[in-house]
Amino acid sequence: MGDKEEAKDLVAQHGTRPLWVIILAVCFGLAGLVLFFLPIGGVKFWTLDYLFFLASLTMIPAFLFVKKGRYLRGLFLLASLAYFGFLQTACPRPTGAIELMALHLFDDASITMHLIKVAVLILGGVLFSRYFCGWICPKGIIQEYVYMPALGFRVPPKLDRILKFGKYLSLVALVAAPMIWHFRFFREWGGPFKVIFNLDGSVFLISYLAVVLVASVFIGRAFCRYLCPIGGLLALLALISPVRMRVDGCRGCGLCEKVCSVDAITTRKGEGISIDRSECIMCRECESACKWDCLSVSGPKKSELGDRR
Numbered sequence: 001m002g003d004k005e006e007a008k009d010l011v012a013q014h015g016t017r018p019l020w021v022i023i024l025a026v027c028f029g030l031a032g033l034v035l036f037f038l039p040i041g042g043v044k045f046w047t048l049d050y051l052f053f054l055a056s057l058t059m060i061p062a063f064l065f066v067k068k069g070r071y072l073r074g075l076f077l078l079a080s081l082a083y084f085g086f087l088q089t090a091c092p093r094p095t096g097a098i099e100l101m102a103l104h105l106f107d108d109a110s111i112t113m114h115l116i117k118v119a120v121l122i123l124g125g126v127l128f129s130r131y132f133c134g135w136i137c138p139k140g141i142i143q144e145y146v147y148m149p150a151l152g153f154r155v156p157p158k159l160d161r162i163l164k165f166g167k168y169l170s171l172v173a174l175v176a177a178p179m180i181w182h183f184r185f186f187r188e189w190g191g192p193f194k195v196i197f198n199l200d201g202s203v204f205l206i207s208y209l210a211v212v213l214v215a216s217v218f219i220g221r222a223f224c225r226y227l228c229p230i231g232g233l234l235a236l237l238a239l240i241s242p243v244r245m246r247v248d249g250c251r252g253c254g255l256c257e258k259v260c261s262v263d264a265i266t267t268r269k270g271e272g273i274s275i276d277r278s279e280c281i282m283c284r285e286c287e288s289a290c291k292w293d294c295l296s297v298s299g300p301k302k303s304e305l306g307d308r309r
């Protein structure tokens with residue numbers, strides 16, 4: 001079989017490779033560059049913080065569709081940890097942007113900058129699912145570093161299902177607290193990782209961080225799964241995103257389930273696997289693990305489950 005036929009065959013198996021999505025991502029990036037130089041509505045966007053935020057949110061999705069692109073994920077996360085984490089002290093702060101937007105929604109303060117950040121985050125989530133979590137967020141990589149899958153700990157599924165609601169409650173608090181009580185809940189109480197990035201913090205935040213880090217040793221990305229409001233927002237958007245991990249031709253060996261740090265994969269006896277798209281962070285580790293090339297990131301496809309063999 002020639003390369004072209006093989007590519008066609010892969011597309012038929014795994015779903016569409018949405019070229020339009022890649023083009024769109026590059027267009028967003030270019031639009032971001034224009035915004036960077038042209039002030040809009042009296043707001044000047046030429047800060048490195050803004051440029052890197054926009055560039056990472058808009059350019060990186062293209063790597064989701066490049067076959068070997070997954071090997072660059074570690075590099076992006078490291079760069080993000082260095083730049084957004086330590087240099088910009090826990091930036092990009094989508095939590096801060098959402099809180100400030102909610103806080104100033106009904107007064108005269110300008111919210112244009114926050115609005116753009118939140119809009120890009122939401123658009124990115126709608127188009128490319130939770131790639132922000134898997135490829136950009138510096139808090140995610142810290143949790144990945146401390147996680148020890150060899151310990152073999154797994155939260156009982158029933159408890160896991162209940163705890164996952166925590167991130168949605170957190171999202172409600174993130175928006176409601178500044179809007180109703182003019183209180184930035186997340187800035188005061190909800191962000192344990194800024195202790196690491198700021199090298200400073202209250203006793204409460206240091207204790208919170210310690211609990212989160214210890215939990216993350218046993219549970220992959222414990223904070224992301226149960227507490228992060230941005231995780232909650234992106235988990236909801238992932239449900240409507242056309243781009244996701246898809247499986248085809250599954251043999252049910254369960255290898256991918258073992259490497260998924262967020263337990264988004266469930267192997268069903270004799271039925272292949274199912275992927276919980278609201279939990280999947282698009283890290284593509286499962287893709288690397290599958291010996292039969294059954295997994296890939298792609299656009300819409302007829303069947304969401306692996307075939308029965």
Ligand code: SF4
Binds near residue numbers: 138140228
């Ligand atoms: S869930 Fe939150 S902390 Fe985790 S990677 Fe996503 S945005 Fe970052």
Ligand code: SF4
Binds near residue numbers: 275279282283286287
């Ligand atoms: S399902 Fe695959 S891509 Fe999604 S989080 Fe799990 S290992 Fe990563």
Ligand code: SF4
Binds near residue numbers: 253267291
């Ligand atoms: S997708 Fe691949 S690794 Fe996962 S269970 Fe099926 S055959 Fe095994």
